[in-house]
Amino acid sequence: xxxxxQYILNGLSKGSIYSLIALGxxxxxxxxxxLNFAQGEMALFATFGAWWINDHGVPLWISVVLAAMFAFxxxxxxxxxxxxxxxxxxxxxxIVITIGLFQAMxxxxxxxxxNAGTGLPFGSLFPNEPDDFWRITGNTVWRYENIxxxxxxxxxxxxxxxxxxxxxxxxxxRMVANNPDSAKLSGVSTSRILMLSWAMSAAIGxxxxxxxxxxxxxxNLATMFSVFLLASAAATLGGLxxxxxxxxxxxxxxVVESLVQNYPDDWPAHEYIGEDTxxxxxxxxxxxxxxxxxxxxxxxxxxxRV
Amino acid sequence: xxxxxALLDVRGLVAGYGAVQxxxxxxxxxNDGEVAVILGANxxxxxxxxxxxxxxxxxxxxxxxxxxxxxxxAPNDIVRLGVAQVPQGRGTFTDLSVSDNLRAGAYTRTGAxxxxxxxxxxxxxxxxxxxxxxxxxxAGSLSGGEQQMLAISRALMSKPRLLLCDEPSLGLAPIxxxxxxxxxxxxxxxxxxxxxxxxxxxxxxxxxxxxVFVLETGSIVASGTAEEIAGNDSVRKAYLGY
Amino acid sequence: MPSSTPRTIRESSPAHxxxxxxxxxxxxxVAIYLASTAQPSTLGDIxxxxxxxxAAVGLNLLFGFNGQISIGHSTFAGxxxxxxxxSVNAWKWNPYISLAVALILCFLLGLALGLPALRLxxxxxxxxxxxxxxxxxxVAAKFLDQKVKASTLKGTKLEPLSWTGLxxxxxxxRADKAIFxxxxxxxxxxxxxxxxxxxxxxxxxxxxxxxxxxxxxxxVMGVNLKLTKTVTFGISAAIAGASGWVTAAxxxxxxxxxFTILSSIKYxxxxxxxxxxxxxxxxxxxxxxxxxxxxxxxxxxxxxxLPGPLSKGPVASFMLxxxxxAFVFIAPFGVVGFVKDQVRKVIVIVPRPLRRAPMSAxxxxxxEATRPDEQGPENRGELET
Numbered sequence: 001x002x003x004x005x006q007y008i009l010n011g012l013s014k015g016s017i018y019s020l021i022a023l024g025x026x027x028x029x030x031x032x033x034x035l036n037f038a039q040g041e042m043a044l045f046a047t048f049g050a051w052w053i054n055d056h057g058v059p060l061w062i063s064v065v066l067a068a069m070f071a072f073x074x075x076x077x078x079x080x081x082x083x084x085x086x087x088x089x090x091x092x093x094x095i096v097i098t099i100g101l102f103q104a105m106x107x108x109x110x111x112x113x114x115n116a117g118t119g120l121p122f123g124s125l126f127p128n129e130p131d132d133f134w135r136i137t138g139n140t141v142w143r144y145e146n147i148x149x150x151x152x153x154x155x156x157x158x159x160x161x162x163x164x165x166x167x168x169x170x171x172x173x174r175m176v177a178n179n180p181d182s183a184k185l186s187g188v189s190t191s192r193i194l195m196l197s198w199a200m201s202a203a204i205g206x207x208x209x210x211x212x213x214x215x216x217x218x219x220n221l222a223t224m225f226s227v228f229l230l231a232s233a234a235a236t237l238g239g240l241x242x243x244x245x246x247x248x249x250x251x252x253x254x255v256v257e258s259l260v261q262n263y264p265d266d267w268p269a270h271e272y273i274g275e276d277t278x279x280x281x282x283x284x285x286x287x288x289x290x291x292x293x294x295x296x297x298x299x300x301x302x303x304x305r306v
Numbered sequence: 307x308x309x310x311x312a313l314l315d316v317r318g319l320v321a322g323y324g325a326v327q328x329x330x331x332x333x334x335x336x337n338d339g340e341v342a343v344i345l346g347a348n349x350x351x352x353x354x355x356x357x358x359x360x361x362x363x364x365x366x367x368x369x370x371x372x373x374x375x376x377x378x379x380a381p382n383d384i385v386r387l388g389v390a391q392v393p394q395g396r397g398t399f400t401d402l403s404v405s406d407n408l409r410a411g412a413y414t415r416t417g418a419x420x421x422x423x424x425x426x427x428x429x430x431x432x433x434x435x436x437x438x439x440x441x442x443x444x445a446g447s448l449s450g451g452e453q454q455m456l457a458i459s460r461a462l463m464s465k466p467r468l469l470l471c472d473e474p475s476l477g478l479a480p481i482x483x484x485x486x487x488x489x490x491x492x493x494x495x496x497x498x499x500x501x502x503x504x505x506x507x508x509x510x511x512x513x514x515x516x517x518v519f520v521l522e523t524g525s526i527v528a529s530g531t532a533e534e535i536a537g538n539d540s541v542r543k544a545y546l547g548y
Numbered sequence: 549m550p551s552s553t554p555r556t557i558r559e560s561s562p563a564h565x566x567x568x569x570x571x572x573x574x575x576x577x578v579a580i581y582l583a584s585t586a587q588p589s590t591l592g593d594i595x596x597x598x599x600x601x602x603a604a605v606g607l608n609l610l611f612g613f614n615g616q617i618s619i620g621h622s623t624f625a626g627x628x629x630x631x632x633x634x635s636v637n638a639w640k641w642n643p644y645i646s647l648a649v650a651l652i653l654c655f656l657l658g659l660a661l662g663l664p665a666l667r668l669x670x671x672x673x674x675x676x677x678x679x680x681x682x683x684x685x686x687v688a689a690k691f692l693d694q695k696v697k698a699s700t701l702k703g704t705k706l707e708p709l710s711w712t713g714l715x716x717x718x719x720x721x722r723a724d725k726a727i728f729x730x731x732x733x734x735x736x737x738x739x740x741x742x743x744x745x746x747x748x749x750x751x752x753x754x755x756x757x758x759x760x761x762x763x764x765x766x767x768v769m770g771v772n773l774k775l776t777k778t779v780t781f782g783i784s785a786a787i788a789g790a791s792g793w794v795t796a797a798x799x800x801x802x803x804x805x806x807f808t809i810l811s812s813i814k815y816x817x818x819x820x821x822x823x824x825x826x827x828x829x830x831x832x833x834x835x836x837x838x839x840x841x842x843x844x845x846x847x848x849x850x851x852x853x854l855p856g857p858l859s860k861g862p863v864a865s866f867m868l869x870x871x872x873x874a875f876v877f878i879a880p881f882g883v884v885g886f887v888k889d890q891v892r893k894v895i896v897i898v899p900r901p902l903r904r905a906p907m908s909a910x911x912x913x914x915x916e917a918t919r920p921d922e923q924g925p926e927n928r929g930e931l932e933t
Binding site: 029035037082085086089090093095096097099100101102103104105106107108110111225226229232233235236240277279280282283286287290291294295296 | 868
């Protein structure tokens with residue numbers, strides 16, 4: 001029991017990354033009604049990009065920011081060049097494209113970066129020497145890098161909320177998310193907002209991927225699989241159109257994952273639960289929530305017009 | 307009365323949805339400073355006409371606004387030129403607060419034009435005190451009549467020269483509808499706002515109208531001043547109910 | 549618009565039967581020819597392609613025809629494969645009994661999954677099935693760790709049945725085993741195809757498609773949504789399970805990485821390439837995917853025009869991902885959809901008239917030609933085969 005706080009603190013940083021990637025999913029879903037199945041692999045590609053920039057002598061933090069900027073542009077290009085024309089055909093077409101992108105982007109990383117399969121070293125974004133932590137109580141420590149990730153995500157989230165609530169662009173995005181026709185009739189260029197949604201989501205994903213790589217001290221082709229899974233689980237749990245839901249969902253899942261991974265040694269059933277069952281546990285939680293609230297905890301139920 | 311100048315002029319408008327053509331060459335116009343009403347039954351093409359004018363659907367033919375051809379213009383640019391629409395069903399931003407809805411209406415006012423936004427919002431709050439009461443509430447929680455007032459205010463926040471109203475009385479109680487048309491009439495007489503209204507139930511609309519058009523299965527079958535149309539027996543029986 | 553009206557053939561007319569018979573004969577001929585002349589390794593490839601095809605056929609029933617997306621079908625295949633592998637090796641079961649048991653297990657699991665799926669729409673369902681795909685490797689790893697107490701599970705090592713006259717031992721054994729496995733896969737594929745085809749052509753099939761296109765309208769017309777959707781999930785899962793059983797027969801060993809999210813994605817991509825919501829689409833797509841993948845893996849390292857490290861990487865999966873994206877624009881209904889469009893310019897199968905006073909076939913074609921396109925992922929009339 002003495003370790004509870006420790007596990008929670010550890011879980012918060014991973015959880016904040018899930019929240020971040022989940023936010024990226026929510027931004028696209030709210031703005032366009034599409035699910036970007038390739039969110040994780042686009043983030044992976046950007047993270048490899050950050051590695052590459054860093055490998056050429058640019059300091060890590062600057063590389064990460066630059067990669068996010070390139071991801072921003074890339075996301076907009078993907079929306080304009082692939083998603084928009086596909087969306088004109090059918091929503092089914094968009095699903096196919098994002099699944100194709102999932103595979104293509106993952107493989108592209110493998111093609112462009114030698115040793116991507118085994119992994120490339122990624123520096124830590126925060127001080128992470130063995131003694132870089134904040135001792136909270138006797139046994140509980142909070143490592144600087146975990147604090148750093150959490151704070152970074154909170155800052156990004158805060159900026160996003162400010163953007164949505166206080167700026168004209170944010171208002172336009174909320175308008176398009178709620179009622180695209182009325183948004184057009186109010187003078188909003190919905191196509192530009194759609195592009196912006198994808199661009200922002202790609203940048204957010206890029207930052208998330210870099211944070212993960214920093215925590216893991218490396219990046220490889222499989223890095224984003226479980227992150228995307230848990231992030232999408234978080235978004236599902238919270239409601240695909242709810243930014244607040246993404247945050248709550250992400251943090252909760254991070255903590256649950258941490259508890260499930262660490263506690264079982266004390267539990268009698270520990271042979272069956274363990275490190276890798278976090279996902280199964282998460283899945284069960286989400287299933288139960290969705291049975292009660294099919295649109296997620298904070299999501300708005302879709303009313304179908306017949 | 308000075309020679310009427312057509313603020314909006316529509317010639318040979320053809321529009322539809324996919325393979326279904328709804329409008330077959332529609333001709334009508336709205337004079338500057340006047341109220342025009344299009345009467346039509348269900349399926350006649352009223353909403354299609356409004357959507358076509360605002361650029362929301364594919365259309366062919368000629369639409370001229372204040373001398374400028376807007377037949378190929380994008381919807382957001384048409385708003386910037388001075389045409390605002392209150393769509394059918396009001397099109398409220400249900401998840402946004404009342405005040406955000408008003409701000410949404412003012413979206414096109416950037417730069418110098420942005421200075422009057424707060425003052426205009428206060429003005430609408432004075433005209434519709436209930437909106438002021440509910441200014442931080444989600445717009446979706448307002449009643450039908452309140453949403454209609456909000457929709458009109460929202461449309462007018464962009465300071466348009468022409469206001470399009472698609473079946474504004476739909477779903478409203480008779481008393482609210484009377485209030486509504488009184489307000490529209492005042493907006494026209496006091497501010498010189500040009501208004502185009504499409505309606506099914508026409509009594510109140512025709513009372514504030516300068517010109518009336520009758521739309522039947524995609525084209526105008528009769529037009530004239532309000533008095534002329536009210537004097538037309540068959541139209542009166544079909545659309546005005548007496 | 550075709551410049552000349554295509555020739556029409558009435559459904560179930562003698563001409564139609566002739567076409568059907570010719571098709572079946574051609575396929576049977578190819579299958580037999582391959583069995584007798586191909587190398588064991590080629591037969592092995594075809595067998596592997598068949599397993600992909602079986603899974604794609606099952607997925608198509610659920611996704612293409614019933615509109616429920618699943619990115620988790622790899623779990624059913626995995627469950628069946630492990631059931632077969634474990635029961636045959638640890639409990640010495642007859643492999644065919646293990647097939648029956650695996651099918652039932654997968655059907656039940658599919659039903660179980662279909663229940664919560666009733667309440668989930670589009671993206672939510674996709675994400676839940678995604679989670680299902682990820683759960684399997686976890687379960688498999690635990691199973692290997694706890695029950696098998698090894699890092700891999702042995703395959704079922706299917707041996708030819710005595711009545712086939714194929715050799716069990718000796719020089720011929722390897723080749724004959726490959727032949728037997730090939731036939732097992734082909735037969736199961738054909739059975740799966742026939743099941744899906746008959747379902748599709750029946751009232752049930754119309755109900756499936758109605759549910760896909762407009763649930764509310766379907767319910768109003770009397771379709772039992774719960775029953776239709778959950779049972780479809782179950783059958784689809786069982787077919788995917790059959791695919792897993794064949795894989796267990798094919799592989800010497802399996803572990804938790806044999807059936808992952810990447811397998812599920814392969815089923816989907818194969819389906820899209822071939823043409824979802826068509827009967828042969830999944831089969832064509834699976835074979836196309838498999839052999840394209842194979843070809844690229846073999847030849848890409850030798851391409852001089854690819855800069856150094858590129859050729860060593862996953863060229864195959866990259867190109868296949870790009871291909872699927874390209875197909876959305878070039879051939880949105882997959883290879884089969886594209887071919888059907890071309891054939892339809894020349895010849896059209898026309899449904900039997902339902903009314904007493906028949907329209908001439910030409911009149912039917914005219915009305916078909918002027919009817920506006922319906923919506924929905926795939927909604928073309930099908931070339932009856």
